[in-house]
Amino acid sequence: MIFFIEEISKNNAGIPPREEGNKKTGDACNFIDQQEGMTGQEMLKRLTMTEEKLLQLWEEILEIHDISLDDDFFQSGGNSLDAITLLVRIQREYQISLPADTIYRFPTIRSQASLIAENLNKHDNYHRLIVPINKVGRLPPLFCVHPIDGWIGHYRDLSGFLNREQPVYGIRAQGWEPTETPFLSIQEAAREYIRAIKTVQETGPYYLLGFSGGATYVFEIALQLKKNGDKINFLALIDTSAPVPEVRAYKNITKLFSSSKQPMKIPSFAYHGIKYLKQRSLTHKNGKIYPLLVTLVRTSSGIIDRVSESESGTITGLSVTTGPDVEKYLASKFPESQRPLVRSIMKNIWNYTPMDYSGNLILFSTGEDQVLFPGDPTRGWGAYVKGKLTVINVPGDHGSLFSSQNCKILAEKIEERLLMTDGYQ
Amino acid sequence: MDTSKIVQRCLHHHILTTGSSEMKGGSSGGQDVSAGSIHIWSARYSLLERYYPLLSTLISPEETQKAAGFKKPGDTRRYILRHGIVRVILGQYIHEDPEEIRFVKAKSGKPDLDSGGKFPDVRFSLSHTDEMVCLGITRNYEIGLDIVKTNPRTPFSEIEQYLFTPGERRWIERTILEQRSLQFFRIWSLKEALLKATGSDVTMMKEADVSGIITDTFLNGFYTIHLGKTDIRFFIHECGCDHGHHCAIAVNPGK
Numbered sequence: 320m321i322f323f324i325e326e327i328s329k330n331n332a333g334i335p336p337r338e339e340g341n342k343k344t345g346d347a348c349n350f351i352d353q354q355e356g357m358t359g360q361e362m363l364k365r366l367t368m369t370e371e372k373l374l375q376l377w378e379e380i381l382e383i384h385d386i387s388l389d390d391d392f393f394q395s396g397g398n399s400l401d402a403i404t405l406l407v408r409i410q411r412e413y414q415i416s417l418p419a420d421t422i423y424r425f426p427t428i429r430s431q432a433s434l435i436a437e438n439l440n441k442h443d444n445y446h447r448l449i450v451p452i453n454k455v456g457r458l459p460p461l462f463c464v465h466p467i468d469g470w471i472g473h474y475r476d477l478s479g480f481l482n483r484e485q486p487v488y489g490i491r492a493q494g495w496e497p498t499e500t501p502f503l504s505i506q507e508a509a510r511e512y513i514r515a516i517k518t519v520q521e522t523g524p525y526y527l528l529g530f531s532g533g534a535t536y537v538f539e540i541a542l543q544l545k546k547n548g549d550k551i552n553f554l555a556l557i558d559t560s561a562p563v564p565e566v567r568a569y570k571n572i573t574k575l576f577s578s579s580k581q582p583m584k585i586p587s588f589a590y591h592g593i594k595y596l597k598q599r600s601l602t603h604k605n606g607k608i609y610p611l612l613v614t615l616v617r618t619s620s621g622i623i624d625r626v627s628e629s630e631s632g633t634i635t636g637l638s639v640t641t642g643p644d645v646e647k648y649l650a651s652k653f654p655e656s657q658r659p660l661v662r663s664i665m666k667n668i669w670n671y672t673p674m675d676y677s678g679n680l681i682l683f684s685t686g687e688d689q690v691l692f693p694g695d696p697t698r699g700w701g702a703y704v705k706g707k708l709t710v711i712n713v714p715g716d717h718g719s720l721f722s723s724q725n726c727k728i729l730a731e732k733i734e735e736r737l738l739m740t741d742g743y744q
Numbered sequence: 745m746d747t748s749k750i751v752q753r754c755l756h757h758h759i760l761t762t763g764s765s766e767m768k769g770g771s772s773g774g775q776d777v778s779a780g781s782i783h784i785w786s787a788r789y790s791l792l793e794r795y796y797p798l799l800s801t802l803i804s805p806e807e808t809q810k811a812a813g814f815k816k817p818g819d820t821r822r823y824i825l826r827h828g829i830v831r832v833i834l835g836q837y838i839h840e841d842p843e844e845i846r847f848v849k850a851k852s853g854k855p856d857l858d859s860g861g862k863f864p865d866v867r868f869s870l871s872h873t874d875e876m877v878c879l880g881i882t883r884n885y886e887i888g889l890d891i892v893k894t895n896p897r898t899p900f901s902e903i904e905q906y907l908f909t910p911g912e913r914r915w916i917e918r919t920i921l922e923q924r925s926l927q928f929f930r931i932w933s934l935k936e937a938l939l940k941a942t943g944s945d946v947t948m949m950k951e952a953d954v955s956g957i958i959t960d961t962f963l964n965g966f967y968t969i970h971l972g973k974t975d976i977r978f979f980i981h982e983c984g985c986d987h988g989h990h991c992a993i994a995v996n997p998g999k
Contacts (some may be wrong), residue, residue: 383816394818395814396815396816396819399893400903402905403903404899407899408902455906482905484906687781
């Protein structure tokens, strides 16, 4: 005898493979057996808390009491909308990602508690630098690398506006924890960040995003991944200019023409001269000018200490100010304990020269870099990207880009681009 | 008691005409579902209740057993009323006594009538809430019907983020605040109806994108839906029911 199926079918076979409702001990005990480093009592306590929470959710959704751990959700009055409601509440409560047919496959509190415990345990295997922002969702994970502050706060704001199905993982800086030593170069950091990424997603294609200083890291990560034969489906930078040494040389030279703190007006002969040098250096990397510029920059004694700029000036080149040292800027923005890490990250970015990238790149930009790359909407990245480079304008400026209103638009534009990516859905 | 009295007193019968040559029919049963038409039957449990003694005798032993498994007595009773009345209605289409009707499982997992080869082209789709039951019937073409009660306690935003496409979410967001709840349930029931019509998995819900067709007025006509990797043309009809219910019907003329 076949019963009516009153809601949509739940799997390819039509009927969801439900767990047995009368497993009184099976799931929980099996799970406890699998755990290491945790006593059975601790695990039971954890499961009990989960079961209690589930009981509460069931009562709220089904508006019934006297529920037992082995009651079937649908026999207790749940329908398809109730099942999804329960599922999204479980996901919100435990920050885990589960497929849409989960409640059909695990219709009892006991089986659901076991599933939750199993999923909660998964993140323990992540690399220490991975900060899960949203583990929920069936879409490919988006990896977001910290800017110069070393933390992933901007991406938390961004994730709030992205599709709930979009998993987002932040990568924090080494050195954020007091016991850690910061990396010595972008390349060294990128190698470790790739190891971190692979603890979440073992193989490509990868989806990478970097804001401000984080752009430099994701660019290097993309280069190394590609070199290793991994596929990158999405490489996007947010509001940043290319960190090429000639840019820094340009800044140093312009500094000679002003001693004021105000944004300076660059004499036209200097402007054209530098622009010529920059263009020549970018197009003749194998010639003499380029190494000369690099040497000039790298041998400038205490370059970071002498050049004073805001983060936007340093990284995006939107404004150039001159005058007293960078320490004032650091002091105004970061607590003392964080400054060594920020200094280290800035230094690494300043000393980094990207290689040519053969893939595609998307730049979300609040506008051209009028000082360092005037007339170049790619803000210097064009010289390093051999694939397609797409520039997407976003509202606000470097400081206001993550305000609620602007962040929402940025998220929509990122989502639009992700949807255009092959194999994303 | 004659079941025809139940039909007369309790059931609303509505015939949708697609008015298109896209849906052509073949032979039909006693209640005639003519080519290109869809029969919709609906009833409130409160009206069926007085016929419980009769309806409860029409269901199979297996259905009786299943009914007994519900935790809430109200669910048990509604299950029996629902399955009894469905047998009454379908019996008219395949010239069979309600208690004699047998069901088989289609490849997709949907239930199908086992009419012994007499009326192989009759298709149906059943949906219900705790107040109403609704049954859609067609000839030849797979039908999906979903009725939903617009419960304001539903966590709209989270479900939207989880199961709706970005286009659908943007569309809901554009509507005025007072209308968002209704628009959510419209999209939900449309998606359910589309998946039922195609025998698709619940995990495919996000793949059924209705953002390209939905408008402020209820849909009624032929629409192309992007489902998974293919475009499928459906006849779609939406209607608001009383007491905060919304109903969506999707018929797949290709099948």
